[in-house]
């Protein structure tokens with residue numbers, strides 16, 4: 001019986017340790033039954049539209065494209081869409097709308113580090129005035145600007161530092177005329193330099209073409225306090241607790257666990 005008693009006491013002390021580290025756990029101890037607020041962790045890729053602000057060299061706004069056809073993100077089932085026109089994105093490129101509806105492929109850095117971007121912006125007809133592309137960082141501002149008309153232009157960058165959560169936008173607008181503005185641009189982003197030992201095996205490459213996907217692939221993940229707690233349990237204590245152990249220990253109602261735990 002003594003070993004089991006020891007395990008029980010170990011588990012109990014772990015729960016107490018965790019409870020002291022998370023202020024939001026305290027209400028459960030008082031039976032207030034409040035669900036801790038969730039925080040959002042952005043997905044690596046998002047697909048949207050917006051208009052450029054010439055004064056700042058960045059976007060005035062970013063709006064996710066609402067409809068996925070199976071091959072492309074766009075305004076609705078029909079193209080052009082009644083509201084936002086021709087703007088759409090697919091695995092290899094896309095099409096901008098009128099000057100107010102640039103196509104925006106957004107990548108969000110999952111961690112601090114140094115990255116390098118490679119890729120080519122292509123436009124394959126002499127009709128119209130071609131397209132214009134930018135790479136814009138939410139932290140560092142404009143990283144590059146190019147025009148492509150019936151050609152391909154190299155859009156590689158020098159390596160630069162990014163912070164976790166920093167957004168890198170790949171923006172294409174129509175210049176003045178949206179006629180015949182289909183473009184190709186599937187950039188690749190790669191962390192450079194060696195990873196620290198504790199991050200061995202972490203992903204280093206993101207490719208717009210192979211990463212492209214629909215709603216299930218690009219929906220934001222919700223980083224709940226339970227997820228943080230699970231990380232804490234599995235990495236900081238000698239006796240890993242299951243989430244079920246913790247839920248039962250702090251007395252959460254089942255409805256709360258169903259709403260949060262599947263997102264772990």
Ligand SMILES: [Ca+2]
Nearest residue numbers: 129130174177
């Ligand atoms: Ca054009």
